Amino acid sequence: MKYDVIIVGGGIIGCSVAYYLSKRNQKVLLLEKRDHAQGSAGATDGVVSYHTKKPGAQMDLAVQSLKLYGTLEKELGESIEFVPDCGGMQLAENKEQWDMLSKIADKQRESGVDIRMISIDEAREIEPHLAPDLYGVLYAPCGGKVEPIKLTMAFLHAAKRQGVEVKNHLGVTKIKKDGAGKVIGVVTEDGSFYEAPKVVISSGSWSAEVGKMAGRKKCRAFIWLQAMKETELLWRRLPESCFPKKL
Ligand SMILES: Cc1cc2nc3c(=O)[nH]c(=O)nc-3n(C[C@H](O)[C@H](O)[C@H](O)COP(=O)(O)OP(=O)(O)OC[C@H]3O[C@@H](n4cnc5c(N)ncnc54)[C@H](O)[C@@H]3O)c2cc1C
Numbered sequence: 576m577k578y579d580v581i582i583v584g585g586g587i588i589g590c591s592v593a594y595y596l597s598k599r600n601q602k603v604l605l606l607e608k609r610d611h612a613q614g615s616a617g618a619t620d621g622v623v624s625y626h627t628k629k630p631g632a633q634m635d636l637a638v639q640s641l642k643l644y645g646t647l648e649k650e651l652g653e654s655i656e657f658v659p660d661c662g663g664m665q666l667a668e669n670k671e672q673w674d675m676l677s678k679i680a681d682k683q684r685e686s687g688v689d690i691r692m693i694s695i696d697e698a699r700e701i702e703p704h705l706a707p708d709l710y711g712v713l714y715a716p717c718g719g720k721v722e723p724i725k726l727t728m729a730f731l732h733a734a735k736r737q738g739v740e741v742k743n744h745l746g747v748t749k750i751k752k753d754g755a756g757k758v759i760g761v762v763t764e765d766g767s768f769y770e771a772p773k774v775v776i777s778s779g780s781w782s783a784e785v786g787k788m789a790g791r792k793k794c795r796a797f798i799w800l801q802a803m804k805e806t807e808l809l810w811r812r813l814p815e816s817c818f819p820k821k822l
Pocket of ligand 1: 585586587589606608612613616617619620621622623746747748777778780781
């Protein structure tokens, strides 16, 4: 079978790309080596905000996508549990972090977004569970939450309704090229060959690995786990007794 595009990885990126490509009448095959939303799409906090974004293209994209979430539920025809305007915060534990965040906020405001530095007392009026000994907070009143697994599945279902073919538990093992170096399709772990002139790599943390299947010697993938864990610890402020004495 020949497709216009083959997508490798069925997380939030793969499912949404499948949806938007099929909306443009592309014949799409989506291949997922496990089940959908079993990668980071199923582990995320579901924050959709712009308070963590770099000014410029990243910020513009975040602002646009926040607007999009307002209409997405209706468009996809399923609940994605989008809660708008719960706001977003980045926490400063000390003056050094406060100064760093203040500089970031100054830059972010150049994109025309409402982002401010507020005292910990003001922040605790908005979120009473914050630890009182924090130094201060970078605060964006706009910013929402979404249920990431429902969002992934809503994109998947809508993509399927638009004709996207989906195969689960079928990992890609090779991206094939012709003699001139042009992509011609992919080989899956059962040895099958699927033909397409375009392949989208949306394999999350495995993207570097999948990129190498196309013969790229160096591929980079960014892993945010460490930073996310630190944020979680700050936010929840678990008592010392929760931690084992020895790690
Ligand atoms: C703890 C945590 C919290 C986060 N919180 C937020 C947040 O609040 N807001 C936010 O915007 N982002 C957040 N993120 C980041 C966000 O989750 C990711 O950017 C997003 O989920 C990436 O989606 P993805 O589709 O690229 O990857 P994934 O969801 O990982 O999907 C990749 C898929 O590719 C499949 N795959 C891999 N190799 C192959 C192969 N060879 N063949 C076929 N399929 C393959 C995998 O099985 C997987 O299902 C968070 C991430 C983590 C880990």
